[in-house]
Amino acid sequence: MIVDIYGIQKKRDRVIFEDALDFYMMLLLPRRISRGIQVDLSFKKKLDDNVDGWCSVAGYNTCKKAREFEIEICKNRSMRYQLMTLAHEAVHLKQYALGEITEDMDTWKGRRIPSSTDYYDSPWEIEAHGREKGLYVRFCEMYGLKFPITTQERDT
Numbered sequence: 001m002i003v004d005i006y007g008i009q010k011k012r013d014r015v016i017f018e019d020a021l022d023f024y025m026m027l028l029l030p031r032r033i034s035r036g037i038q039v040d041l042s043f044k045k046k047l048d049d050n051v052d053g054w055c056s057v058a059g060y061n062t063c064k065k066a067r068e069f070e071i072e073i074c075k076n077r078s079m080r081y082q083l084m085t086l087a088h089e090a091v092h093l094k095q096y097a098l099g100e101i102t103e104d105m106d107t108w109k110g111r112r113i114p115s116s117t118d119y120y121d122s123p124w125e126i127e128a129h130g131r132e133k134g135l136y137v138r139f140c141e142m143y144g145l146k147f148p149i150t151t152q153e154r155d156t
């Protein structure tokens with residue numbers, strides 16, 4: 001996997017985010033797929049619609065599989081929050097890479113999902129919200145990071 005990081009000055013932070021994305025991908029995708037993936041990871045003070053993060057497809061391989069991605073993370077948040085947001089977006093990257101969702105966000109594993117479906121009821125968000133914390137916690141344990149887990153729920 002090739003990752004280019006933008007919008008972070010501190011080298012230590014860049015390394016943590018790069019290692020975190022590597023780790024999340026290792027847990028989410030088989031190596032034969034992740035090694036062909038390229039990601040532009042940008043950190044910005046404010047994202048459109050005030051979201052915490054975003055993952056979009058930037059390119060496909062010759063077999064029409066999504067392999068190039070752009071992830072944006074709002075950096076106006078704690079390190080812990082950003083690492084969890086990155087885990088959430090990594091799950092969406094996995095969904096695109098495996099063809100579980102399409103760019104139109106109207107299909108889940110070949111099944112049509114009505115556009116009236118609430119954000120929190122859509123299967124891709126259920127999976128992303130369901131896995132973000134576990135991915136983050138395992139990264140912290142592996143990396144020896146001591147960011148506190150609070151009981152405060154994320155709202156996006």
Ligand SMILES: [Zn+2]
Pocket residue numbers: 088092124125128
């Ligand atoms: Zn999401």
